[in-house]
Amino acid sequence: MEERYLLGVDIGTYESKGVLVTLAGDVVATAVRPHELLLPRQGWAEHDAERAWWGDFCAITRELLETSRIAPERIAAVGCSAIGPVMLPVDEACRPLRNAVLYGIDTRAVEEIRELDARMGTETIFARTGNALSSQSVGPKILWLRKHEPECYAKAAKIVAATTFLCARLTGRCMLDHYSASCFVPLYDMAAGTWGKDLCEGIIEPERLPDIAWTSEIAGRITPEAEAATGLATGTPVIVGTIDAAAEAVSAGVTAPGQAMLMYGSTMFYIQVVDRPVRDRRLWSAPYLFPGTSAIMAGMATTGVLTRWFRDMLARELVEAEAKGGESAYGRLAALAAAIPPGAEGLVVLPYFSGERTPLNDPQARGVFFGLTLSHTREHLYRAVLEGVGHGIRHHFDVLDEIDAAPLEVRAVGGGTKNRPWLQMVSDIAGRAQLVPAVTLGASYGDAFLAGLGTGLFASYSDISRWVRRLETVAPDPAPKPLYDRAHRIYRDLYERTKDLMHDLTQEV
Structure with missing residues (x-):
């Protein structure tokens, strides 16, 4: 029987990465493609989704297939992750209607946050969603689009996240995982696990948002159109996917309650798995990637971005x-x-x-x-x-x-772990103490594992422990x-x- 492989692709703030791995977690091929972070005005941060997201994905998959010389039919499943939470209006064919508005580094919706807090009540928002409104929230950015670019808002068949965009272009299905949906504050009802019709009122109709599923569920299969663009075989399963930080947590073996990931990327992101929902207005909370798990999250706005600016x-x-x-x-x-x-x-x-x-x-x-x-x-x-x-x-x-x-x-x-003096300072x-995996391939590696989990090639999410290599300890002095x-x-x-x-x-x- 021919060996099968798993493909993972992650779209980051400044670059995209792809990896092709065996079922044992051994890397066969990798690919990296840089793209531009657009800063059109102070407080705004955007991506050209067609070029930076879909263009990168297509280029990376073709490069991986070419360099590995592996037949597309031998790829068992595809997993994607991307920056988030982001806001992108698209038409019926999932073509972008404007640049994507990025996560918390984009602070354009300050007034909309105030408006929603005043209209809905901060207590109601927190009780229903488990989170307070912030620059990280997608809801205020949708309201900003509705108020400031009404023609674009009216034309939008859907408002999607980056993983939704990729998934739709690959399979024709518009899907979003629960973890990512929780960032669409105040639209996602945490207890119900659905879009709240009353929460969406005055912002967007629920039917114009993606369908919600779990991260490793099969969203659909590669379409003939996607095969022509990517080189992947028609019919290959594609999972729903998730935000990059969560996929990176999985890549480091963070799956059990009490385990946490500290990601040194363009921004600092923290995810801790908990055995029960934990809520605090200063942090974020969400369902984790698997049914029955929860997460506490946190994120600073400028870490790697700041060191890049300094350089x-x-x-x-x-x-x-x-x-x-x-x-x-x-x-x-x-x-x-x-x-x-x-x-x-x-x-x-x-x-x-x-x-x-x-x-x-x-x-x-x-x-x-x-x-x-x-x-x-x-x-x-x-x-x-x-x-x-x-x-x-x-x-x-x-x-x-x-x-x-x-x-x-x-x-x-994350990339910042290469700076060992920085790790020691932290x-x-x-x-x-911080545990650093000897090999850190990032979110795309986690995507590949999640794709295998979704197609039944692994029995449990804890099987990632077989992929995670030796851990080095950075102890406090x-x-x-x-x-x-x-x-x-x-x-x-x-x-x-x-x-x-x-x-x-x-x-x-």
Whole structure:
């Protein structure tokens, strides 16, 4: 019998990744394709869905088939994940009617959040959805579209997420998983597991939203049209899929209650599996990917995006040197920052450069470099940026401790894990050990496993443990704890003392 394979594709903020694996989890081929993050106005973040999502998916699948020389008929199933939550209006053929509006880094719907809170009541929204409205929520962005681009809203046959878009183009079916649907606050009724007709009133009709199913359920099969575009065989099963962070959690083996994933990506994202729904206004809650499981989630607005900004704006000569074959600009900055003492000699950064998601839920928060002196260098600034993210992560653990939901185990994943000095800073600041898989292939790897689970090739989601390789522990160093404790107190106090000024600064004159 010929060996079968699983295909996973993930669409990220700056690039898309694909992986072709055996049923044992061995990687046969990988592919990466960069794309552009569009920032048309301050506070806006968008993607060209046709080019960045569908274009990347088609290019990646064709590259994987070509490099692996595996016949498309030997691919047992396909799984997709993508950035989220996002908002994309499409026509009857699932063609985009405008650019996709991205997740919490897009803060255009501040007024719509206020409007919905006032109209529906914050208590009602939280009681029905398990979440407070924030810049992460899709509902206010749909309302923004309805108010500011009424012609586009009227033409939309559906308003979809990124995975829905891919699934529809592959199978002709418009599907969304429960985990992702919970981010469509205030439209998803958490207890009922459906779109709430009354919750949707005045925002969008429920029939214009995707059908809801579980992540690893089969959404449909590759159509002849999709085969022509992707090279995949007609009839190949495609699962519903999920948001990238959840797929990445699965890729790291985070499936059991008490396990958590800390993802160092363009943004920081945290997912912890719990055995019961846990709700707190400062965090997000959702059904997890499998029936009978729940999750607590959190996400900062700028982590990898912030280090990228720093590199591109303040270390251009390192970027140019890397382009000429020199050392990685990120690697050089990390080494220089590691030589600076803990605490960056009195420098504290609030990393709220695109507002902040959890636990502040404040789209008007702003970035701050605090404590600058003439003695500080670029290396001090970069270390302070990395430590600022560490304090933001510790802030989340503070909240989890307060609500008696501290994780039993934290697994670190994402591109930022290549920066080991950063991981050590975070463990030292937060006082938490982090387990790092020796091989981290990311969300696309989780997508491939979920595709196998959905087609019955695996008995249980716990079977991912056979795919997860050796784990390395990054343990906290107790030596800098007193210094970091003091810096953390200043970090927390600095926002409280300046948030009114931040809000004043962001008001239109």
